[in-house]
Each structure stands twice: as C-alpha cells, then as structure tokens.
Amino acid sequence: MTAGPAQNKFPARVSALARRIGMPAVVLLAALAFDLVFVTDAAFDDTGPRGIDLLLFPGIFAMVFCALWAQKRAAVAAVAASVVLVAYTLVVRYFDIPTYSSVLAHLSITEVVAGVEVLFYAARRTRPGVAFAVITGLVLATLTAVSGRYYYGSESNGTMAQAMLFGGLLLGGTLLFAIPGRDRAAHPKNYEKLQKLNKLVMGQWPLIGMLGIALILEFGFTYESGAHGFPILVCSIVAAIIAVAAPRRPADAMVALTAVMLLSALVTPFLRLRYDYPTPGGVPGTQVVAGMGLVVTLVRAVGLSKAVSRITALSAVVAVASVLNATRPSPRLMTDPDDIAGLAVVALLLLGISVAVGLALRSRDSERTQVIQSAISDAQTSERMALARELHDVVAHHVTGIVVQAQAAKMMGEKNPQVAVEAMGRIEDAGVEALAAMRRLVRSMRGDAPAGSSEFSEQATTDLAADLRTLIERSNHGVKTSMKLELPPNVPHEVGRSALRLVQESLTNIGKHASGAKEALVIAEVSENELHLQVTDDGREPQGRPAGGSGGYGLIGMRERVALLHGRLSAGRAPGGGWRVEAWLPLEGEE
Structure with missing residues (x-):
C-alpha cells in the first residue's frame, strides 16, 4: 500500500469543502477569522479603553450577512450593505470606537471583502439600471465610512486621496470580472478567459491566501506612513500578481519579479520610511512571500538544474535589498558581519524550504502523470x-x-x-x-x-x-x-x-x-x-x-x-x- 492517498487526504478535504461552500464564502470566512483574531487582540492591549474594540464586531457580522445574502438577492443585499456602512459609521463616531485600516482606511478587511462580493453579485446578477443605482449607493456609503470613521486622538492619518485610489482599483477590478459574466452567450470568449483565470486561482489558493494577508498588512503600513510607502506597496502588488500568474510562464515570471524587487530595493532608501512601514531584512513581506512562491513554481515546472540561474539572480537582488534597507531608518548600509550572517542563514532557510516544496510538488506531478498514463x-x-x-x-x-x-x-x-x-x-x-x-x-x-x-x-x-x-x-x-x-x-x-x-x-x-x-x-x-x-x-x-x-x-x-x-x-x-x-x-x- 502506498502512502500517497493518506498524504493527499487533507488537501483533498480542503478542496472539497471549498467547492461545496464556494470560493467567495471561503475568502469571506478567512477574512472574518483574521478580524476576529486581530480585533480581539487589540481589544485587550494597553492602548485605549479595554474591550471597546469589540464593538466593531456587530458591523463586521452585519456585512458578512449581506455578502452571503447577495448570492440570492444581490440588489437588496447591496442596499442593506450601504445602510450598514452608514449606520455603523454613526455608531463608531458616537462611541469613539477605534478603527483600523486594511485596503481602505478605517474599514476592516472583512468589511472590504464583503463589500467587494456584494458589488460583484450586484454587477453580475441585476438589471443594468438597478445595478448602477445600487453600486452608486454602495460607493457613496463606502466613502462616507472612510471619511467619517475616526476617533479623537487617532494616529491613523491615511489621506482621502489614497483611499479613493485604492477604492477605485477595487471597483474597477471587480467590475472587470463581473460584467463579462452577465451574458455568457453574447461574450463566450470573455467567459472562457474568466474560466481559465478561475482555474488558475483555484490552483494557487494557498499562495493567494498568504499574499492576501501580507498585502493587507502592507495596506495598513501605507496608511500609517502616509504617502511615503505608496511606491513600495505598488511594487508589492505587482510582485503578488506576477507570483499568482507565474504557472503560465514561470521562467519569464521569475525575471519580471527579480526586476520588480530590484526596483523596490533601489527606491526604498529615497522614501524616508520610518518604523511605521516595516521591511524584515530589507524586503517587504509581500515580496518575500511572492519570491518564495515563485521559486516553488519555477522548480516545480522546470526542475532545479534549469532554475538555478534565475534563483541565483533573485537571491542576489535580495542580498542587495538587505544591504541597502535592513538598517532603515538609518541611512547607513548594513556592514556588520554578524548581521549579514544572520540574515544569510534566514534567507538560505527560506530558499531551501521553497526549493524542497517545489521538488516535492514536481515529484508528485510526475507520479500523477505516470498514474494517468498507466490508466489511459x-x-x-x-x-x-x-x-x-x-x-x-x-x-x-x-x-x-x-x-x-x-x-x-x-x-x-x-x-x-x-x-x-x-x-x-x-x-x-x-x-x-x-x-x-x-x-x-x-x-x-x-x-x-x-x-x-x-x-x-x-x-x-x-x-x-x-x-x-x-x-x-x-x-x-x-x-x-x-x-x-x-x-x-x-x-x-x-x-x-x-x-x-x-x-x-x-x-x-x-x-x-x-x-x-x-x-x-x-x-x-x-x-x-x-x-x-x-x-x-x-x-x-x-x-x-x-x-x-x-x-x-x-x-x-x-x-x-x-x-x-x-x-x-x-x-x-x-x-x-x-x-x-x-x-x-x-x-x-x-x-
């Protein structure tokens, strides 16, 4: 008896559960779990009144209900979500509840994900006139929440311009995916492209989950640092997109990611970032996750021998970033041999894990191919x-x-x-x-x-x-x-x-x-x-x-x-x- 089925039991159960409840619900529940941990931890820290952060949960759960409801009654759920955003903004102002920023200022990640899902279903499943009306209302309610949710003494000074930019990207991206699916018969090619994209996303869900968490944190860092961290955030977003799309052309994707990370490393010293935008080892967290994911994808696709040159180039860029930015906000370069040795050990450990995972997946793919060929x-x-x-x-x-x-x-x-x-x-x-x-x-x-x-x-x-x-x-x-x-x-x-x-x-x-x-x-x-x-x-x-x-x-x-x-x-x-x-x-x- 082989050990293959036992090893694949847990991933198979996770995939079966995701198919049963739907990927939108999985993403929503993951965001809710993140907020439950984050907000609960903040409620009992030494900053501000103890427990007051827990008052955010009624609004968060109300948005989750609206997102789930939107799968059956999209228009009504969109109106309800708008009402929840505006009403709970009044509650936040009245009780001086501290908020935190994710992709949008003063909105939790669950509220952002729920709003995106409501927007998606409203754009895809309602008549054009109704969709325009409810989407407009949802956008106005979001702007009201972003501008109106603050409490006195808050240190979060994310600008309205940043929030509008990020919100515009979310709005445009959601509509870009939702509208082509309204009439499959009229736009078969667009629908086929969406199906291919959906297949790509389903195959990359562990990496997408880790990149999503890292990006959420970087969005928060961007609001904390004002506009100074915006170029780094853009580089991280591009790196995440490259990592997710890498299975189609992994070798070219590695070259592109290396270039993006080099640009990020060279730009960072001129941004005058302080401790409010942490970059562990001189490299932003999202770029670290993207690099590890792309090493896994490349080794899985072409093997270690053919991937060595590109992995070496990426490692050299990581070394440059560490030397330039590891001692930030100090302008000095990192020259201490002990610090360099410590970061090198960590980098080699992460690289070794990525290569090992890639080789394991390549071996599993080979075995699966042999089984399929034998069955055929x-x-x-x-x-x-x-x-x-x-x-x-x-x-x-x-x-x-x-x-x-x-x-x-x-x-x-x-x-x-x-x-x-x-x-x-x-x-x-x-x-x-x-x-x-x-x-x-x-x-x-x-x-x-x-x-x-x-x-x-x-x-x-x-x-x-x-x-x-x-x-x-x-x-x-x-x-x-x-x-x-x-x-x-x-x-x-x-x-x-x-x-x-x-x-x-x-x-x-x-x-x-x-x-x-x-x-x-x-x-x-x-x-x-x-x-x-x-x-x-x-x-x-x-x-x-x-x-x-x-x-x-x-x-x-x-x-x-x-x-x-x-x-x-x-x-x-x-x-x-x-x-x-x-x-x-x-x-x-x-x-």
Whole structure:
C-alpha cells in the first residue's frame, strides 16, 4: 500500500469543502477569522479603553450577512450593505470606537471583502439600471465610512486621496470580472478567459491566501506612513500578481519579479520610511512571500538544474535589498558581519524550504502523470481486447456459418441442387448479419456505441432463456442444437450478456472443429447462486484444417470474459467423446 492517498487526504478535504461552500464564502470566512483574531487582540492591549474594540464586531457580522445574502438577492443585499456602512459609521463616531485600516482606511478587511462580493453579485446578477443605482449607493456609503470613521486622538492619518485610489482599483477590478459574466452567450470568449483565470486561482489558493494577508498588512503600513510607502506597496502588488500568474510562464515570471524587487530595493532608501512601514531584512513581506512562491513554481515546472540561474539572480537582488534597507531608518548600509550572517542563514532557510516544496510538488506531478498514463494505457488495452473479442465472437461466428454452408452446398450441389439453393439462401442471410455486425463494430470503434455491443449484447434482457433461444435459432453452425434451460427471469444483465457470448463462441467452435457432429446440447441452469453453462457435441476431433482456419483466440476470449466476472471455465474432450465447454458465473459480483 502506498502512502500517497493518506498524504493527499487533507488537501483533498480542503478542496472539497471549498467547492461545496464556494470560493467567495471561503475568502469571506478567512477574512472574518483574521478580524476576529486581530480585533480581539487589540481589544485587550494597553492602548485605549479595554474591550471597546469589540464593538466593531456587530458591523463586521452585519456585512458578512449581506455578502452571503447577495448570492440570492444581490440588489437588496447591496442596499442593506450601504445602510450598514452608514449606520455603523454613526455608531463608531458616537462611541469613539477605534478603527483600523486594511485596503481602505478605517474599514476592516472583512468589511472590504464583503463589500467587494456584494458589488460583484450586484454587477453580475441585476438589471443594468438597478445595478448602477445600487453600486452608486454602495460607493457613496463606502466613502462616507472612510471619511467619517475616526476617533479623537487617532494616529491613523491615511489621506482621502489614497483611499479613493485604492477604492477605485477595487471597483474597477471587480467590475472587470463581473460584467463579462452577465451574458455568457453574447461574450463566450470573455467567459472562457474568466474560466481559465478561475482555474488558475483555484490552483494557487494557498499562495493567494498568504499574499492576501501580507498585502493587507502592507495596506495598513501605507496608511500609517502616509504617502511615503505608496511606491513600495505598488511594487508589492505587482510582485503578488506576477507570483499568482507565474504557472503560465514561470521562467519569464521569475525575471519580471527579480526586476520588480530590484526596483523596490533601489527606491526604498529615497522614501524616508520610518518604523511605521516595516521591511524584515530589507524586503517587504509581500515580496518575500511572492519570491518564495515563485521559486516553488519555477522548480516545480522546470526542475532545479534549469532554475538555478534565475534563483541565483533573485537571491542576489535580495542580498542587495538587505544591504541597502535592513538598517532603515538609518541611512547607513548594513556592514556588520554578524548581521549579514544572520540574515544569510534566514534567507538560505527560506530558499531551501521553497526549493524542497517545489521538488516535492514536481515529484508528485510526475507520479500523477505516470498514474494517468498507466490508466489511459490500461483503458486502451481493455478497449482493444473488447474489440478483439467482439470481432472474434461476432464476425467469426457469422463467417464460420458461411463457410460451413458453402461446404455443404459444394458437397450436395451435384446430387441435390435444391439443397444448394437453400444453402445459398442461408449464406446470404449469414452474410447480411455479418455486415450488420461489422457496422456495429465500426460504430463502436468510432465511439457511437460501447465496445462489445452487438445484436445480442444490445438487445440482451434479464430473460436469458429467451435470449439463448433466439441465439440458437439464428445460429448457422450447421449442427442440430437442442437446449435445456432452467433459468430465473432476473439474471443480471452483465452475466447474461457474457453467457450469450460463451454459448455463441461454443456453437461457432462446434461448426469449425467438431468433425461429423450430428447434435449439440446447450444446458443453462442456476445452481448455488451460480449460472452453470454447458455446451457439448458428439463430434470427433478434426483430422484436417478446420473450416476457416483457427487462430486459437476463441478460448482465450472465453477465459477473459469468465475472469472478468470472477467465474470458472472448463473446456476439453468429453469422456464419452465430443467436446464439452462448461462455465460457472457468479450471479453476485465479488469485491
């Protein structure tokens, strides 16, 4: 037993849960969890009245309810969200509740995510006029909350211009994704692009989650530092986008990320940032996460040997950033050997983790590819074997009948022309049936019908006795055949179909191999939860070559059919002469 399924159990459960409740709900709950931890921690710190921060939760939960409601009633939920934002802004002002800034000033991350989801559903699912009205109201309510939520003595001085810029980016990006999905039939190409983007996002959700947390913190740092940290935030946003889109062109993405991080490192010393915009080791947190994620993606895609040069370039840029910015706000370069050694150890540790994860994912992808290829090969082999059995069982059956009838006509034609005429009629009927069987095989090979289908398998019912009678009456093997059938009316379809094939092949073999046979007997009965089949003849072992030759595949096909049902097969000379074929097929499948 391999350990693969156990290792993949947790990711599979997470993916199944995400599909069940929907990715928007997952993102919303993640934001809510972040706020629960952050706000609760702030409520019991030494800054301000203890516990007053907890008063933010009613407004946060109200916005969560509006976002979930928007999935069914988008317009009403948008109006409700606008009312909640404005009303709770009054509550914040009245009680002097301290707020914190995420993407937008004075709005928690849950309120921002909930507002974006309400905006998305309103733009996609409501009529154009209604969408314009409710979106306008939601934007005005957001501006009211951003400008009106502050408390006296607050140190958060995020400017209105920054909030409007970030809000405009959120508004534009949300509408860019929502509007093309309004009419899928009218814009199929746009919808296909959205589907590809959605697939990319679903495959990158762990990285997106970590980048999202890092960006939220950097947005807060930007508001704390005023406009000074804005260029670094832009570089971090670009780095995050590059990391998420990297699976399409990982090598080029690594070059682009290296350039962005180099630009960030060179610009930072001129921004006069202080401790209110922390950059651990001289590199912003979002760029650290993006770099690790892109190393994982690159190693996973091309292997470590081909990724070394680009990883080395990225590492050099990280070293430059550390030397330039690790001692900020001091303008001095980092030259202390102990500090350099400490940062180098941390950087190598993070790089090693990223490379190890990338190699592990590459190995898993390789194993998955091998499993898929093996499954495809097995399916193709199974299909070929099914077609081979069908070709032998059906076409050879009809052709053998044609050969037997032609030999009889040749032998009796001079003595009794009428017998020859009757034989020619039977040959014509067998030829027509053979052509029909060939057409069914071609249809099966083209995918229009399942492999193994025929005039009997397609028409087989749970009344196996009636199907066997039809088969024997239409047989052209040239030997009188009697039957003894003691069968219930509810034989499983798969068992009945295989039983028909076994009897058909046995009768075909009688016509080909049973020299001088006068009579054949078919017995089918149920005994001890098994279907017992027996086909016997009174012929002799042929001295010469059988009619139509023999490839030896008939018995092989019979054994394969019986093995698929976990049954038993016996074929050989009968004690009293002739040939006997016996099969026992379980009526209940085995595990």
